[in-house]
Amino acid sequence: MAYSEKVIDHYNDPRNVGSFTKSDDQVGTGLVGAPECGDVMKLQIKVENEKIVDAKFKTFGCGSAIASSSLATEWVKGKTLDEALAIQNTEIVEELSLPPVKIHCSVLAEDAIKAAIQDYRKRQETSPESSASA
């Protein structure tokens, strides 16, 4: 199976690998996939004033899964939460030239972005800061 140059580039030089402290109120964490399916993505965002100022990922999966999540962290940085929610998996497929058997990797990356944002928003509702001001 031949990989596109962009997949190989992200695989060899993944952007934004790492972790933020999960308990940080500014951080939202998305964990999607399952080990028995062969891919698990953890994508984290750091948010200031509804804007994603930083992102990190860790992925267990094939080269295309690693590339999809690496690209996702690049794309969400600097976007507002609503802008990031609008990212479609098809854009990832196009950018990385993923073959049909690898489309699920892009779906997972989109899911990871959405899960991270959802987690962040949920934390804002329940965090002591917001409850104190309420």
Next chain:
Amino acid sequence: MKFPIYLDYNATAPTDPRVVEVMIPYFTQTYGNAASRNHQFGWEAEQAVEKARDLLGETIGGGGREIVFTSGATESNNLAILGVADFYKEKGRHIITSPIEHKAVIDPCQALEQRGYDVTFLDVDDDGCISLEQLEKSIRPDTILVSLMAGNNEIGTLNPLEEIGKITRKHGVLFHTDATQAVGKIPLDVEQMNIDLLSFTAHKMYGPKGVGALYVRRKRPRVRLSPIMFGGGHERGMRSGTLNVPGIVGFAKALELCRDEMESEAERQIALRERLHQRLQAELDHIKLNGHPAQRLPNNLNVSFGYVEGESLIMGISDIAVSSGSACTSASLEPSYVLRALGVGDDLAHSSIRFGVGRFTTEEEIDYTADKMIFAVKRLRDMSPLYEMVQEGIDLSTVNWTSH
């Protein structure tokens, strides 16, 4: 060192130059059809085929007249299983095999199930071993065939052929073994092991691709087969079609070389395999050997690297040719059915790599592979959320995964 490094000898092997050399005249000079009975071209081709037939038959403990040439082990397995099933259908329609056989055994068995035959798949333990007691208990009055491989192509585990043969002989059931990975690598004797049908192929033993053979016992008992191919009645009616004379000549030469070098080569390849395994074990945690630690093919090592996915690992060692049990490397999305049958979790099945060493593998290549593997696994673990969670003390089986 030459790159890429080939460590996929369980898939195929290069043709040995000594084999190529003896084949060449049969393309351009002695090119007759071995079935041509009325001229010298035919006689010479036939002579070469008969010489090869004797060598193949005798090397596995039988005789030349018990060898049927085929296009490869897949055809040999199909002929053995479908051929026996059809010929003995009045006697019974029950076959016993195992879930970790090659697809060339499992698929014809499943095709027979569709036609009303009954197939028992024996259990295998964590190492891929069957239970002889269960085998014996599974034999019924209508059992006609037991098909169990000599050495497993993925995990290397060897079946106890001699013990299996004792049981099948005692109960008057035919015993077929797919010995594709084993012939030329470990000692095999159809007499001593009571094997009635044995499939093998040239390309796994440094011969050419596209030629294989099926040993079919002629006496005590005489095994009969219905052909699956028709068109001239070659090979005593069991397999029609013009014989691949250069391939057959190369097949015999390849087996002759394997036979003469078997003992020293097995020892050398076991040492290479163990050297690689020990290096990996010494420098990486969470790794698991798949298959039996001792009862295994000399040239096979299969290891799961926990929390790292197989295909991404193969990408990280792109100058080394190995194979993975990960779903991503095959057309299906299922991880290795062999590892699954052993009870290896799907996560570890996705993380398995098969290393196959061979005649041309050097210690230098093994050391390079070990270094490269260790580096790649560590790098991927640094970006693995699973490895991170395990380091944090999280039990992954308690996580509520969102499977997709």
